[in-house]
Amino acid sequence: MTTETALFTVIRADATPAPSLPAFGQFIGGKFVPSTSTSTVDIVNPATEEVLTQVPAGTAEDVDAAVAAAVAAKDAWAATTPRDRAAVLLKIADIIEANRELFETLEAANTGKPPAVAEDDISSAIDTFRFSAGAARAYSTLGADDYAENHTSVIHREPVGVVGVITPWNYPLLMAAWKIAPVLGAGNTLVLKPSEQTPLTTLKLAELIAGEVPAGVLNIVTGPGRVVGNRLSEHPDVDLVAITGSVGSGQKVAAAAAGSVKRVHLELGGKAPVVVFADADLEAAAKGVRSAGFWNGGQECGAACRVLVHESVADKFTELLVREISEITVGTPGAADAEIGSMISKAHYERVLAALDDIRKDGLTIAVGGRAIEGRGYFIEPTVVTNVPAQAPITSNEIFGPVVSVETFSTDEEAVTRANETIYGLAASVWTKDSARSLTVPRKLDFGTVWVNSHLVIATEMPWGGFKGSGYGRDLSSYALDDFSRTKHVMYNRG
Structure with missing residues (x-):
């Protein structure tokens, strides 16, 4: 049965600030560039049903260009020191903090969130970048020692290379931060596909930090999952693909990734x-x-x-x-x-x-x-x-x-x-x-x-991730940086 008397009505704000919209285009190689497609996706404020703007409905060719930019940038970024990468992450956190009201307004407009939720999302995104900056400098591994007679072993923690990231619509900037921060902190470059419904804060972040992150280290391609997400998952030059999304989306990503035997990081339902x-x-x-x-x-x-x-x-x-x-x-x-x-x-x-x-x-x-x-x-x-x-x-x-x-x-x-x-x-x-x-x-x-x-x-210091159909891999904590790294054992014969 249902209740007969209406208990709930919508409290409507008298006026809300106009959101500061990001630049139009795909963010590739450190700048916004035209998409290879003229098709666009309407971005709607779900609380008012108003169209806020449009973004490009990206193509496989857009993904290829973004991956090429990430490949070109990966060796130089991987060669930076953990301290230098941490400094970039701290600068990103500072930029978000300095533009907090802008991000909260834009996130709320794109998702229909009330102020308390939008504020918490932005605060958590800032904290994620700041934590990852510290974690990037504090890997823990086996100590170098002789584990076989007359042979000294050293464990190297290396970036995996180019990471493809697919983020969901429920926490657009926060879920982007959960991936961008540890991916960059571990020394990788990345190509990120935000949800086609809620890309605005991720694009605004790219716009504001473009001068702080080397060109090609962070790339963003907007568009539908069946095109952009699929190409990202199957791309032979993407070394790992990470998704936060539904079980069905995770299964599709894992299936597409299997062709090139790349690692997969799944945070699902x-x-x-x-x-x-x-x-x-x-x-x-x-x-x-x-x-x-x-x-x-x-x-x-x-x-x-x-x-x-x-x-x-x-x-x-x-x-x-x-x-x-x-x-x-x-x-x-x-x-x-x-x-x-x-x-x-x-x-x-x-x-x-x-x-x-x-x-x-x-x-x-x-x-x-x-x-x-x-x-x-x-x-x-x-x-x-x-x-x-x-x-x-x-x-x-x-x-x-x-x-x-x-x-x-x-x-x-x-x-x-x-x-x-x-x-x-x-x-x-x-x-x-x-x-x-x-x-x-x-x-x-x-x-x-x-x-x-x-x-x-x-x-932020504790891992987040599931078992069974909820996927595998861990976001947050130092375990996230582990997930976006690889271990290499080098053994020296001292005999």
């Missing part, structure tokens, strides 16, 4: 379980789901979107959760009090609404929300689905919107088994006051990150 035990602080858990389940409108691969709560406290927890979600404010960019904004596009908005229709057809209870919000923009009410049976489609399908489901369990063993019954393995959380349980349950959960009594708290 998620369906994060939130396991709430009977002894948990239920109010804290409900507030945690409010924040982590609906951050960025639920368009988040680590979102707290699937709650498993012990049957003895399910009614109380559900009451608390519904109350929390009923208080969420929905608004446009510039609406200071808004917690969540719009869906990213009309197509995604329709996908989420179709998923809600399927939930109704399955006979599940929509305790709050569940509908589109009338008016301009692609807004959907924050939604809680209750009384979800085991193995219902909603427990395994990634909706990627403002929708959280609630199901129950009886024993610790059942909770772990049910939580692991998903193709995804990115993130999960455990809510309990029992110290023994807080130590044992996370070890049994098949997810790359497990929080205890919190959810979606990210530290």
Whole structure:
């Protein structure tokens, strides 16, 4: 069933600053150049449905030119010292910091994010560049020594060469930073394809840092994944391809990369379980789901979107959760009090609404929300689905919107088994006051990150990445620089 009375309306800002749009063209060899195609892609503000600008719908030839520029620049960049590369990354961080308001306004306009989310994205991007600058100077490897008699071994950490990067639409600048910073820090050059829906902050970054990064070290080609992304993945001169995206996109990238036997770094989807035990602080858990389940409108691969709560406290927890979600404010960019904004596009908005229709057809209870919000923009009410049976489609399908489901369990063993019954393995959380349980349950959960009594708290120093269908490879932390490096063993005969 659905609620009869409309709880949610969109808070619309009286006026929002006009975004500073980036230069038009493909960023290749340190400057913006015309695309080989005259076709363009409309870039839409999803909160207003207004077309902001157009960007080139790039071609395979554009990718080839960008890769050639990266190849030409790679030896000189690889020969720089870690200190010199770190200085470039710190300068990039300073440039973003100095233009924070510009980036926040542009990101919000391109994605429909409310101010708090846009601000957090830009702050996190700055921190990513600053951390990677330090990590680039602090590799840890085996010490040089004699591991065979009369032979001294030395381990060299080398860049892999040219890295192809494909970033998603949900965190455009931040996901670009998660890749650019460690890729450059490790001494590689790169070609980046942003989402064709949200390329503006990545292009603006290239525009502002062009004078700080040597020509050809960073290249950006806009356009559809089936053209630009596929060519980048299969290109024989690309040594590694890294993507943040859906499982389907990751599978296509890995398949295309297999032809040239290049390395692949995959950060894919998620369906994060939130396991709430009977002894948990239920109010804290409900507030945690409010924040982590609906951050960025639920368009988040680590979102707290699937709650498993012990049957003895399910009614109380559900009451608390519904109350929390009923208080969420929905608004446009510039609406200071808004917690969540719009869906990213009309197509995604329709996908989420179709998923809600399927939930109704399955006979599940929509305790709050569940509908589109009338008016301009692609807004959907924050939604809680209750009384979800085991193995219902909603427990395994990634909706990627403002929708959280609630199901129950009886024993610790059942909770772990049910939580692991998903193709995804990115993130999960455990809510309990029992110290023994807080130590044992996370070890049994098949997810790359497990929080205890919190959810979606990210530290740049700690790795982010998943298991199973969520991919492999690690973003953030020094492990990211490891992923974009290769080891070479040199052994000297002293005999």
